[in-house]
Amino acid sequence: MTKELTIAFIGGGNMAAALGAGLIGKRCGAHDVHVIDVNDSVREGWAQQGTSVAPEPDDTLAQRRVWIFAVKPQYLKEVVESCRPFLQEDTLVISIAAGIPSSAVARWLGTTEHPWTRLIRCMPNTPALIGAGASALMAMDGATQDDKAVGQQLLKAVGEVVWVDNDHEIDIVTSLSGSGPAYVFLFLEALIQGAVTQGLSPQQARALALATVTGATQLAALSSESLPVLRERVTSKGGTTAAALAVFEDKQFSSIVQVAMKAAANRAAELSDQFST
Known part of the structure; x- marks a missing residue:
């Protein structure tokens, strides 16, 4: 497994905060975490923990090994496309946006002909806020075994984890543990x-x-x-x-x-x- 775990949360709301609480000081340091959020108070809360923050994607994003998109579905396409210029060859992308299939995120990160498939889609739930979450993950073809181990490590920090095979099963999980x-x-x-x-x-x-x-x-x-x-x-x-x-x-x-x-x-x-x- 990758030894250095550097993370960017794109969207710093409740679910990102839950993951951060499970990771910072246990799996990584606050200095390893970068948070992008348009909300001033959200950024201030993260900065008080010692993370770097920004209101929009910047060069710091390119230095983070794992990107976690934690924004509402209706904003995801715009946000993903704004981050795309900072994507690196070894970037692992994790999406926790409800209802948006992995194929769409992969297309927005790449192109229709060459989608970015180093991607994991995840459906967590709100008990992750107290470390008692239930999360389902699915990996696209471009995700390596190391990538899957990182995804497992991240979500295991806030509760139980199961792996599923496709977006349809993620939708089922949404109706079970998500809702x-x-x-x-x-x-x-x-x-x-x-x-x-x-x-x-x-x-x-x-x-x-x-x-x-x-x-x-x-x-x-x-x-x-x-x-x-x-x-x-x-x-x-x-x-x-x-x-x-x-x-x-x-x-x-x-x-x-x-x-x-x-x-x-x-x-x-x-x-x-x-x-x-």
Whole structure:
């Protein structure tokens, strides 16, 4: 693996900040990180950590081995093209922009006939902010084994990492772990409100709901038993849990979740069509 890890974040917002927190002081020094962002306050926050900053691409960008594009999909093409003059032969590009296929980024960095394929596309999620993220990565043909190791190292610093084979699978991941935290937050809100409606205080309900979801998730991760077996062990025949699960089944809870995930994946594909030309 490359010993010297020098990084440029193009876009210094929340996800870049999460990655930076996982890397600076652990995998690289602040002096190894350069951040490009148009927002003055964002740049100031990074500069206070000891990184170099700039409002637009400059010669410092050319000196960074890894570029991480962390901007909104609608701005990605313009930003990528503004960075292209500073691209070097050994530059590894990582895109974490939702919905934009790797082929589009490769074309913007190069040409239609000669796209830049030393590229990794990544879909992280917001729990990366506390080092508990779930990220999926896919590599284009030009990415070397060393490049893949660097990508693994970067994202492993903020949570779990899985590799997938293509952009379609990244869209599926978007509907699962990318958007998934919002589903969990919605479920937590419903649990809390359900308890408050029945008479618990908001503080009691919140503490119990958070502990329940955290504990169940940890049990599922650590247990050798399957999820259906774990569920069955909580569910006594004719008991309280069985009554609740019967309502979920009657309301087609599983189908609702799957339809919602499909909507998220479809929206990712729409973003691709809208912003990848």
